[in-house]
Amino acid sequence: ESLTFPATGRELVAAVGEHDIGAGGDRYVLAELLPDADMESFDAPAVVSERIRHPAVATAMKRVVEAAATLPDEEFGRSQHEAFERTFRALSDVDLVDDEAGVHAIADWVVDRIDERKTVPGSRDVRRQAATYCRENGYEIRNDEWLGV
Numbered sequence: 001e002s003l004t005f006p007a008t009g010r011e012l013v014a015a016v017g018e019h020d021i022g023a024g025g026d027r028y029v030l031a032e033l034l035p036d037a038d039m040e041s042f043d044a045p046a047v048v049s050e051r052i053r054h055p056a057v058a059t060a061m062k063r064v065v066e067a068a069a070t071l072p073d074e075e076f077g078r079s080q081h082e083a084f085e086r087t088f089r090a091l092s093d094v095d096l097v098d099d100e101a102g103v104h105a106i107a108d109w110v111v112d113r114i115d116e117r118k119t120v121p122g123s124r125d126v127r128r129q130a131a132t133y134c135r136e137n138g139y140e141i142r143n144d145e146w147l148g149v
Helices: 009-016 045-052 055-069 078-094 101-117 123-136
Strands: 020-023 026-029
Touching: 045 055, 055 078, 055 101, 078 101, 078 123, 101 123
Parallel strands: none
Antiparallel strands: 020 026
């Protein structure tokens, strides 16, 4: 099926969601990595490729976007979205030896916040929580780094 861009995660999943893809040395179904929601759109195939290159980050963003999409009238703007993704990537970079535990922990925290407070937490709050997680788990985070809020 032909797909035009920009395309939402839901459109991409509907078009190719059951096809196996290689990402990060493993095999995934696209539906495992992209949100089944209209809240997020991808401008070009290269943007999709970049997202799925980091499966833990893609899975975390999928969970966050799908949770945010359940809220009525919730805005999840592009800059906030980019800040969340950058935070997950920074966590992935410092947490390589722990099998992406930090990415999963912060995604859980964000989804729990959305469920409890019925709003998406601010990007600064997510960075602060990520920095706290890192420090509590023995990772040094300097103030001049992205996570060092």
